Amino acid sequence: MAISPDECANQILETTPLIMHAIRAEMRSNRLPELSVPQFRMLGFLNRHEGASLSDVADHMGLTLASMSKMMDGLVTRGLVTRQTHAQDRRRVALALTAEGRRTWERAHEATRACMVGWLAALSAPERDTVVEAMRILRLIFSSGGEAGKREATR
Amino acid sequence: MAISPDECANQILETTPLIMHAIRAEMRSNRLPELSVPQFRMLGFLNRHEGASLSDVADHMGLTLASMSKMMDGLVTRGLVTRQTHAQDRRRVALALTAEGRRTWERAHEATRACMVGWLAALSAPERDTVVEAMRILRLIFSSGGEAGKREATR
DNA sequence: TATTGTTATACTCTATAACTATA
DNA sequence: TATAGTTATAGAGTATAACAATA
Numbered sequence: 001m002a003i004s005p006d007e008c009a010n011q012i013l014e015t016t017p018l019i020m021h022a023i024r025a026e027m028r029s030n031r032l033p034e035l036s037v038p039q040f041r042m043l044g045f046l047n048r049h050e051g052a053s054l055s056d057v058a059d060h061m062g063l064t065l066a067s068m069s070k071m072m073d074g075l076v077t078r079g080l081v082t083r084q085t086h087a088q089d090r091r092r093v094a095l096a097l098t099a100e101g102r103r104t105w106e107r108a109h110e111a112t113r114a115c116m117v118g119w120l121a122a123l124s125a126p127e128r129d130t131v132v133e134a135m136r137i138l139r140l141i142f143s144s145g146g147e148a149g150k151r152e153a154t155r
Numbered sequence: 156m157a158i159s160p161d162e163c164a165n166q167i168l169e170t171t172p173l174i175m176h177a178i179r180a181e182m183r184s185n186r187l188p189e190l191s192v193p194q195f196r197m198l199g200f201l202n203r204h205e206g207a208s209l210s211d212v213a214d215h216m217g218l219t220l221a222s223m224s225k226m227m228d229g230l231v232t233r234g235l236v237t238r239q240t241h242a243q244d245r246r247r248v249a250l251a252l253t254a255e256g257r258r259t260w261e262r263a264h265e266a267t268r269a270c271m272v273g274w275l276a277a278l279s280a281p282e283r284d285t286v287v288e289a290m291r292i293l294r295l296i297f298s299s300g301g302e303a304g305k306r307e308a309t310r
Numbered sequence: 311t312a313t314t315g316t317t318a319t320a321c322t323c324t325a326t327a328a329c330t331a332t333a
Numbered sequence: 334t335a336t337a338g339t340t341a342t343a344g345a346g347t348a349t350a351a352c353a354a355t356a
Contacts, residue, residue, distance in 0.1 A: 003284050009268050011290035011291070011294075012286070015297070016171060018297045024324090028325085039345095063347075065316090068315095069315060071346075089314085091313065123292065123296075125157070137282050210336090210337065218323090222325070226323075241337095246338070247337060
């Protein structure tokens with residue numbers, strides 16, 4: 001194919017916002033206006049990492065502590081997350097899903113999965129392979145801890 | 156590889172926000188805090204479609220007219236875009252880049268391109284091919300006019 | 311002194327609702 | 334009546350700066 005890095009950059013820059021918009025629109029307009037994309041990711045992380053600190057979550061999502069604090073506050077207020085002082089290090093907080101939080105996440109996860117699967121049904125198996133492989137490649141480049149962008153934010 | 160649609164959905168959902176964050180961080184923190192991602196896309200569209208109406212741009216980006224009107228207003232105020240009444244249909248506006256707008260877009264485009272190319276330098280040629288091919292596939296699914304999400308917004 | 315987190319403030323993006331002007 | 338656009342208002346996401354508490 002012989003794709004230039006330039007062309008590759010353009011494609012990513014043009015396509016990614018389209019995907020984000022479609023996902024956001026789905027999560028807002030349809031059957032689950034209860035969670036935004038960032039909230040969905042926060043709950044998913046806590047589902048996988050019970051007892052994580054705020055820094056852990058902020059680091060995972062590549063956001064500042066201040067932003068995470070505020071957003072997490074919303075989830076705590078809504079009764080989806082518990083926030084307790086860590087036993088050993090009293091500066092830290094230990095975050096975890098409530099039963100309600102877990103139910104909410106599972107509901108959102110299932111609905112999102114179903115919707116995405118519907119969209120992806122148009123693809124052939126090899127096309128899906130290509131997409132997943134590309135995501136793996138891009139994750140290596142863009143994942144938190146990989147490059148400069150994130151580090152700047154917490155400087 | 157035998158990837159399930161489920162796995163594919165998860166990968167997209169986890170990776171896309173990371174990419175968006177890295178791009179946003181780059182456009183904000185570094186050498187060009189002058190344009191946000193949506194502003195960059197607006198100018199790019201006007202660069203390609205001189206004289207486009209507000210509806211054209213809103214449609215391209217999958218946003219409501221009200222949102223576009225407000226955002227475009229910012230660019231007009233900053234002297235990057237001209238907004239004139241259309242000659243034939245006086246309800247419409249004809250949007251175009253000013254000289255300054257074109258310069259700003261070219262500067263931002265070049266800087267973004269250079270930055271992305273730097274990130275993508277870590278990839279091999281076949282990996283770039285995979286990424287571009289995936290973007291092409293995803294664009295078919297998610298591009299404005301393709302699916303439900305966008306139509307809802309302008310209902 | 312360095313780390314963890316919160317609060318205060320502000321800006322951008324985005325939506326809905328109500329409106330005006332034109333067709 | 335339908336279409337193009339603006340204005341008003343609101344809410345989410347995000348940042349920086351200033352601060353408090355703990356290590």
